Amino acid sequence: MPFNDFLTLASIGLAILLITPLLGGYIHRVMEGERVFLSPVLRPVERVVYRVCGIDATAEMSWKGYTVAVLVMAAVAIVAGYAVFRIQDILPLNPGHVGPMSPDLSFNTSVSFETNTNWQNYSGETGVSYLTQAGVLAVRNFTSAATGLAVAIALIRGLTRRSAKTLGNYWVDLTRGILYILLPISIVGALILVWQGVPQTWNGPQTVTTLQGVQQTISLGPVASQEWIKDLGNNGGGFFNANSAHPFESPTGLTNWLEIVALLMCSFSLTFTFGRYAGNRRQGWTIFGAMAAILIVGAVVAMHSEAAGNPLFPAGIDQALGNMEGKETRFGSAVGGLFAAATTGTSTGAINAWHDSFQPIAGLVPLFNMELGEISPGGIGAGIYGMLVIGAILAVFIAGLMVGRTPEFLGKKVESYEIKMAMITALVLGASILGFTALATALPEGLAGPLNKGPHGFSEILYAFSSQTGNNGSAFAGLTGNTPFYNITGAFAMLIGRYGMIVPILALAGSMAAKRRVAPSLGTFPTTGILWSVLLIGVVVIVGALTFFPALSLGPIVEQLLQNAGKVF
Amino acid sequence: MQNFLRHMLAPAIALLVALTLITGVIYPAAVTLVAQVAFPSQANGSLITVDGKTVGSSLIGQAFDQPKYFWGRPSDAGATTSNPGGYDGTSSAGSNLGPTSSALIDAVTAQVDRLRAANGNAPIPVDLVTASASGLDPDISPAGAEYQVARVAAARGLTVAAVRAAVTRHTTQPLFGFIGEPVVNVLQLNLDLDGLLTSK
Numbered sequence: 001m002p003f004n005d006f007l008t009l010a011s012i013g014l015a016i017l018l019i020t021p022l023l024g025g026y027i028h029r030v031m032e033g034e035r036v037f038l039s040p041v042l043r044p045v046e047r048v049v050y051r052v053c054g055i056d057a058t059a060e061m062s063w064k065g066y067t068v069a070v071l072v073m074a075a076v077a078i079v080a081g082y083a084v085f086r087i088q089d090i091l092p093l094n095p096g097h098v099g100p101m102s103p104d105l106s107f108n109t110s111v112s113f114e115t116n117t118n119w120q121n122y123s124g125e126t127g128v129s130y131l132t133q134a135g136v137l138a139v140r141n142f143t144s145a146a147t148g149l150a151v152a153i154a155l156i157r158g159l160t161r162r163s164a165k166t167l168g169n170y171w172v173d174l175t176r177g178i179l180y181i182l183l184p185i186s187i188v189g190a191l192i193l194v195w196q197g198v199p200q201t202w203n204g205p206q207t208v209t210t211l212q213g214v215q216q217t218i219s220l221g222p223v224a225s226q227e228w229i230k231d232l233g234n235n236g237g238g239f240f241n242a243n244s245a246h247p248f249e250s251p252t253g254l255t256n257w258l259e260i261v262a263l264l265m266c267s268f269s270l271t272f273t274f275g276r277y278a279g280n281r282r283q284g285w286t287i288f289g290a291m292a293a294i295l296i297v298g299a300v301v302a303m304h305s306e307a308a309g310n311p312l313f314p315a316g317i318d319q320a321l322g323n324m325e326g327k328e329t330r331f332g333s334a335v336g337g338l339f340a341a342a343t344t345g346t347s348t349g350a351i352n353a354w355h356d357s358f359q360p361i362a363g364l365v366p367l368f369n370m371e372l373g374e375i376s377p378g379g380i381g382a383g384i385y386g387m388l389v390i391g392a393i394l395a396v397f398i399a400g401l402m403v404g405r406t407p408e409f410l411g412k413k414v415e416s417y418e419i420k421m422a423m424i425t426a427l428v429l430g431a432s433i434l435g436f437t438a439l440a441t442a443l444p445e446g447l448a449g450p451l452n453k454g455p456h457g458f459s460e461i462l463y464a465f466s467s468q469t470g471n472n473g474s475a476f477a478g479l480t481g482n483t484p485f486y487n488i489t490g491a492f493a494m495l496i497g498r499y500g501m502i503v504p505i506l507a508l509a510g511s512m513a514a515k516r517r518v519a520p521s522l523g524t525f526p527t528t529g530i531l532w533s534v535l536l537i538g539v540v541v542i543v544g545a546l547t548f549f550p551a552l553s554l555g556p557i558v559e560q561l562l563q564n565a566g567k568v569f
Numbered sequence: 570m571q572n573f574l575r576h577m578l579a580p581a582i583a584l585l586v587a588l589t590l591i592t593g594v595i596y597p598a599a600v601t602l603v604a605q606v607a608f609p610s611q612a613n614g615s616l617i618t619v620d621g622k623t624v625g626s627s628l629i630g631q632a633f634d635q636p637k638y639f640w641g642r643p644s645d646a647g648a649t650t651s652n653p654g655g656y657d658g659t660s661s662a663g664s665n666l667g668p669t670s671s672a673l674i675d676a677v678t679a680q681v682d683r684l685r686a687a688n689g690n691a692p693i694p695v696d697l698v699t700a701s702a703s704g705l706d707p708d709i710s711p712a713g714a715e716y717q718v719a720r721v722a723a724a725r726g727l728t729v730a731a732v733r734a735a736v737t738r739h740t741t742q743p744l745f746g747f748i749g750e751p752v753v754n755v756l757q758l759n760l761d762l763d764g765l766l767t768s769k
Contacts, residue, residue: 080585194604197628212638316693326664326702
């Protein structure tokens with residue numbers, strides 16, 4: 001792997017290290033309603049929003065109330081999105097004369113954007129109008145990201161409050177997350193992107209005559225305003241089909257670097273926010289360390305594998321640039337692997353290179369990242385709540401079993417109810433991914449999907465359900481997904497992956513909030529420091545590996561062995 | 570029920586409308602306004618105009634197969650039998666062929682044969698035989714340009730040094746030496762060789 005690519009990785013790591021305490025502390029202050037530098041401008045806006053919506057900002061919700069509010073908002077947004085997609089052809093802002101989406105595609109797409117997945121069975125250039133892009137999809141990028149953030153904050157409040165009945169107010173958490181955190185960063189980010197060459201216009205496609213005298217039509221649109229929040233909110237739904245590989249979504253090495261930082265910054269920052277709530281910064285940095293370790297190992301493996309090139313290519317090719325199939329020249333092959341690790345370690349799913357054309361082991365990295373539940377560092381909110389529940393709660397339980405004591409986390413006893421809820425989240429993930437993959441490989445409708453033959457075709461199906469269940473949205477995109485079978489099964493995988501996590505997590509939060517806090521004793525297992533970090537990583541990786549190793553062996557692992565043997569399909 | 574409507578459904582609908590107004594109307598409109606004033610060229614797609622005619626975008630590659638032009642990378646953007654060259658600006662796409670796909674190996678082999686026929690038997694930089702991710706990649710690597718210099722010089726009756734100098738003019742180095750890769754913008758380079766590049 002070239003030294004330049006190490007510098008790229010290291011400089012992104014440094015940027016995240018600097019941003020985490022600043023943004024993490026800011027998120028804590030915003031979510032607790034404290035005064036911040038944007039308050040003079042935004043507090044009045046916030047008040048108007050609450051007044052016109054009839055929201056009592058001071059009323060806190062129980063875990064049940066919070067859950068119902070999240071689910072009702074999701075239902076309303078899914079129905080509204082579906083309606084717009086069905087009639088986008090007759091609505092305004094459609095200079096490209098795009099037709100309506102089919103019912104099953106509308107269902108898949110509406111669920112996809114509301115669940116923060118952004119799986120795309122449509123093509124950005126020709127499948128959606130500007131109104132759909134800016135008025136629905138970009139809005140969902142804000143609301144679904146802020147919902148993840150809100151649920152994470154509710155869980156953290158549950159873990160850190162003492163003898164409390166409530167977790168906060170979902171409407172307020174959602175509104176603050178957007179107004180104070182996502183929107184200001186997006187305005188700045190979008191303008192930087194335009195400066196670098198990302199379009200921001202309401203004009204339709206432009207037709208030009210090329211140097212060789214051929215007509216070329218170039219799709220444009222309000223790209224920049226959607227691009228930044230796509231990365232920042234870990235949404236990942238590209239304005240164009242080629243996503244962040246499209247020169248209009250990421251025109252330069254700088255935009256690529258910034259987009260990787262954008263998709264990592266919120267989730268890593270939330271570890272610091274957690275430390276603030278817990279009243280102990282080391283709690284946050286310990287989780288930061290565990291997340292970063294998993295991310296970096298995956299990134300280096302993918303970068304190394306992509307930089308090596310394809311051994312099956314014919315002689316006479318200079319492969320010094322690595323595996324360039326499905327890569328952009330301005331980013332290079334190794335940074336394609338880095339972006340892939342970052343986009344699947346988070347729940348983003350944006351791409352700057354096609355994962356389907358990765359070398360087998362590089363393709364394994366995004367697949368395994370998603371199957372770990374996206375906790376390195378995960379989606380905005382979803383990462384920290386996944387890590388706290390699948391990682392921390394199960395890890396204290398296992399540590400408790402080893403020393404024969406009732407497990408405690410942050411001074412609260414973790415009992416059978418909490419373990420049940422944590423286990424549900426862990427099992428839902430495996431059941432949905434493996435269940436739907438098995439279904440697809442058993443039915444002709446499923447087997448019709450893959451483009452590639454051999455084990456790689458199986459990987460395409462496994463990737464699709466890993467991505468949708470994990471609310472990621474990236475794809476082994478050779479799979480033909482816009483069929484009733486894949487649209488409907490995919491939509492259910494996304495719903496299960498999102499709400500099958502959120503509901504038990506909020507239930508766990510409610511139960512933890514009600515507990516008293518007991519003083520730590522000599523027998524308490526400390527949840528800070530390197531030992532705890534290692535235990536956390538161990539639990540997450542072992543749970544993921546035990547669940548998914550058989551399926552992974554049938555896909556990328558066997559493909560790597562066959563590639564070594566010179567076999568093609 | 571009354572309670573549910575008043576405290577859950579009504580706020581959900583109202584808040585979705587309010588947030589749509591803020592993030593789906595005001596925000597993109599404001600960004601567009603500033604972008605169009607501050608960066609009008611980029612905001613409209615970095616289009617290049619020669620003698621009043623728009624000939625392309627500096628960020629979007631074009632299909633080239635004439636010997637006098639530098640060729641870009643193989644493209645799967647809207648590549649069909651009627652448009653084998655790809656580079657359709659309304660259908661960005663890669664091949665999505667996996668690393669053990671025989672279709673990939675065949676495509677690469679065919680591209681190797683095509684390049685050898687036009688350029689001789691030097692080792693071919695890998696970017697020239699592999700499809701880009703977007704199918705619209707505006708760039709090739711400096712090695713990919715160097716590989717074609719002799720052919721372009723011969724076709725144009727120019728010296729190799731003159732063509733090489735043009736390549737250097739359109740080569741962008743990584744920011745701070747490590748962010749991004751060194752690239753040669755194919756359309757700008759070809760415009761320059763045609764003597765049509767006015768700016769720069």
